[in-house]
Amino acid sequence: MLRFIPIxxxxxxxxxxxxxxxYTQSTLNLDELLIDHPSATYLGYAEGESMVGxxxxxxxxxxxxxxxxxxxxxxxxxNLNGVFVCKKIDKRRAxxxxxxxxxxxxxxxxxxxxxxxGVVIRSIRLHRPLVKSI
Amino acid sequence: MYALCDANSMYASCEKIFDPSIxxxxxxxxxxxxxxxxxxxxxxxxxxxxxxxxxYFKVKEDLERAGAVIRSSNYELYADISQRMMxxxxxxxxxxxxxxxxxVFHYYQGWMPPEGWFxxxxxxxxxxxxxxxxxxxxxxxxxxxxxxxxxxxxxxIPGYRGVAVIDDEESRRYILQHMELTDVWGIGSRLxxxxxxxxxxxxxxxxxxxxxxxxxxxxxxxxxTVYELSGTAKLGWDDVRAPKKEIYxxxxxxxxxxxxxxxxxALTQHAGIAAAKxxxxxxxxxxxxxxxxxxxxxNQGYYRKHITHRxxxxxxxxxxxxxxxxxxxxxxxxxxxxxxxCGVGLVDLSDKATSQHDLFNCSVDxxxxxxxxxxxxxxxxxxxxxxxxxxxxxKFAMRREFLSPQYTTRLxxxxxxxx
Numbered sequence: 001m002l003r004f005i006p007i008x009x010x011x012x013x014x015x016x017x018x019x020x021x022x023y024t025q026s027t028l029n030l031d032e033l034l035i036d037h038p039s040a041t042y043l044g045y046a047e048g049e050s051m052v053g054x055x056x057x058x059x060x061x062x063x064x065x066x067x068x069x070x071x072x073x074x075x076x077x078x079n080l081n082g083v084f085v086c087k088k089i090d091k092r093r094a095x096x097x098x099x100x101x102x103x104x105x106x107x108x109x110x111x112x113x114x115x116x117x118g119v120v121i122r123s124i125r126l127h128r129p130l131v132k133s134i
Numbered sequence: 135m136y137a138l139c140d141a142n143s144m145y146a147s148c149e150k151i152f153d154p155s156i157x158x159x160x161x162x163x164x165x166x167x168x169x170x171x172x173x174x175x176x177x178x179x180x181x182x183x184x185x186x187x188x189x190y191f192k193v194k195e196d197l198e199r200a201g202a203v204i205r206s207s208n209y210e211l212y213a214d215i216s217q218r219m220m221x222x223x224x225x226x227x228x229x230x231x232x233x234x235x236x237x238v239f240h241y242y243q244g245w246m247p248p249e250g251w252f253x254x255x256x257x258x259x260x261x262x263x264x265x266x267x268x269x270x271x272x273x274x275x276x277x278x279x280x281x282x283x284x285x286x287x288x289x290x291i292p293g294y295r296g297v298a299v300i301d302d303e304e305s306r307r308y309i310l311q312h313m314e315l316t317d318v319w320g321i322g323s324r325l326x327x328x329x330x331x332x333x334x335x336x337x338x339x340x341x342x343x344x345x346x347x348x349x350x351x352x353x354x355x356x357x358x359t360v361y362e363l364s365g366t367a368k369l370g371w372d373d374v375r376a377p378k379k380e381i382y383x384x385x386x387x388x389x390x391x392x393x394x395x396x397x398x399x400a401l402t403q404h405a406g407i408a409a410a411k412x413x414x415x416x417x418x419x420x421x422x423x424x425x426x427x428x429x430x431x432x433n434q435g436y437y438r439k440h441i442t443h444r445x446x447x448x449x450x451x452x453x454x455x456x457x458x459x460x461x462x463x464x465x466x467x468x469x470x471x472x473x474x475x476c477g478v479g480l481v482d483l484s485d486k487a488t489s490q491h492d493l494f495n496c497s498v499d500x501x502x503x504x505x506x507x508x509x510x511x512x513x514x515x516x517x518x519x520x521x522x523x524x525x526x527x528x529k530f531a532m533r534r535e536f537l538s539p540q541y542t543t544r545l546x547x548x549x550x551x552x553x
Contacts, residue, residue: 039221040265042542048553062551066265077551082155084551113158117267130545 034122040067042118044077044084051075051086053099056123061130062086063122075120080106081113086120135251135274135301136281137240139223139258141216142269142289144236146175148215149205151267152541152549160202164190167386167533168206178202189431206534214542218266226258231371239278239371251299259296275300278369279362282319283309290317306341310363313337320359325352337363381419383407384477386429388533391473394463397426399525401459404478406520409452412480413508418448418489420482422455424462429474439466447492448484451499452507455480456523 035041046060054075056062064077072091077084080096087096087106096106108114141147145163150156160178162171171193174184181200185193190204197204216235224230227240247254255272262270273285280300287298287309300306315326318337332351334340341363349357358368383404391397401424412419425440441462449455459478491497510519539547 037265039218043548044551045548046553047550051553056553058553061548066267079154079157082157084154084549086551086553113154115154117154 034063034124036121037065037067040118041065041121044086046086046123050098050100050103051088053101054088056086056099056120057125059126059129061124061126062120063124064118065121066118068119068121070116070119077117077120079113079115079117080108084117089116135242135246135276136278137227137242137255137258137272137274138233138278138281138285139219139238139240139262139270139272140285140289141219141236142271143173143175143179144216144268145173145207145212146178146205147268148212149203149208149538150175151215153538156203160200161205162197162202163205163207164536165207167388168535169386172207204536206537208534208538208540210540210543211538215266215268219262219268219270222262222265223258223270225261226254239281241371251301252297255297255299269296271296271298273298273300275306276365277362277367279319279359280306280365283313283317283363286313286317306365307338310337310341315340318359318363320355325356328352379483380479380481381408381411381417381483382477382479383411384425384475384479386475387473390429392470394467396525397467397473397476398460398463399523400476401426401463401478402456402521403524404476405455405459406452406517406524408478408480409450409455409504410508410511412483413450413504416486417483418450418486419455419480420445420448420484421480422458423479423481424459424466424477425479426466426473426476428471432472432474434472437468437471439468441465446495447497447499448482448489449497449499450486450501451504452521453500454498456521460523 031038042064044062044064046056046058046062048058056075062077068074070076070089070091072089074089075086076089077086078089078096079085085096088099089095090097090105094108096108098105146161149161149163158177160181160183161175162178162183163173164170165172165187168190170187170189171185172187174186178184178200181202183193183197183200183202212235219236220230220232220238223238223240227242228245229241229243231239231241233239249257251274255274259270259272262268271285271288273281273283273288275281275284284298284300288294288296291298291309291312298305298309300309315321315329315335315337316323318340321329321340329335329340329352334343340360343360345357345360348360358373361368385404387400391400405422409419421442421444423440423442425438427438428434428436430436443458443462445454445458455478507519511517539549541547541549
């Protein structure tokens, strides 16, 4: 379990007490919905507009998995010369592709410090900013 | 077979996970309150700046010259990374036993990995690197002591590159012949000197020594080590896990403390921390050692004072231990002393389950209240509920000048990714 939120977020139908309440199996838990491999999953904030074509806007929350095998054209987080970047990876041509009009691809050259850090498996739009509780 | 998975320079490696800009740099981590160096990454070790437990101020300039990155201990981060490492490692074995924040033992009973022990160990190492970005060493052997020896080989003997397996006579001989006596689990430097004096001056000789003779001259423990080194398992989890015999909570202050109120608050906080640890291992404390000192580096005379407070009935109750601190304060506190450090040690521990009741002295412990407080603090974080005596705003909070963000445990500290 990711332990950054002290209380698991839960979504359920409420309003009147259901006669079937005793048969409820379990409430939904966002961790379970969004995270497949908790010990290999990390969160990051997106900063910048170069991935809007993939639906990732500045300020979105990225769910990054280090468990997944990286496939061609995956949206990944990589270390490029000491900075975490979020791009699409073109494995065959060694390119980092943006997903916004007018952005040139970045060609990974020898001498670049480059490692893929994980695959972006979900992104979450924070329509209102996160409120730090407690 | 057993395996030991052990992180390389755990704290320094943790600092590199979420800060790619320092991955190739020498990184050193300082102890609580930025006092001493407690961990150095391999780059720093290669540069010779891994002065473990040397006070930071003494090597500050050397570190600067070497371009070292300094970090304060970020236990919130290390604890989270540790748990991830343990999760990944324990996928690979039917039984595992967490030995410390950066070490976990596996026990495979009769099971054999179809891909062979070496490939199996490599797979663990690769998975932890891929999923957690933590470099670890893995050692495999037929006893706990040999697994520990293989782990030593994995990290220290050239050619092994992070993985070593002792599964036949040849590998056992090679690894043991390349170790020093003090590299063996349970052999300290004093024991090594005594062994050498009696002619047992190599690990290989120790492994082939007569166990009875060793027991006569040393102890049952060293005898077990001999058996274990020759491949006969003598130690189990319980031998390596014995509950702590004493529990200390102690820390130096971020700034000097001069008033009795502040000192009492600090002591009370330590009473709370130590008592919570005590309850976690289901023990009772027979006595508390309550102490405070000035800094040995201050130029006015060094002051230290400790009080041992014996409880009428062994206790686990924070309020009882805090009351002992209050009654000791008068003897510990002295005006004009710049207090630098204080702490509470709980000693003479006994098992709560087998405690004897006393006809004349009744325990005043409020176990239900303590259980409730512990439950709140587990759920909502340490110090959510505490006794009022430790104060609400603390002047003596730790100094952590070079603290990295708590990348995985705090919403505001989640890493930023450039898009």
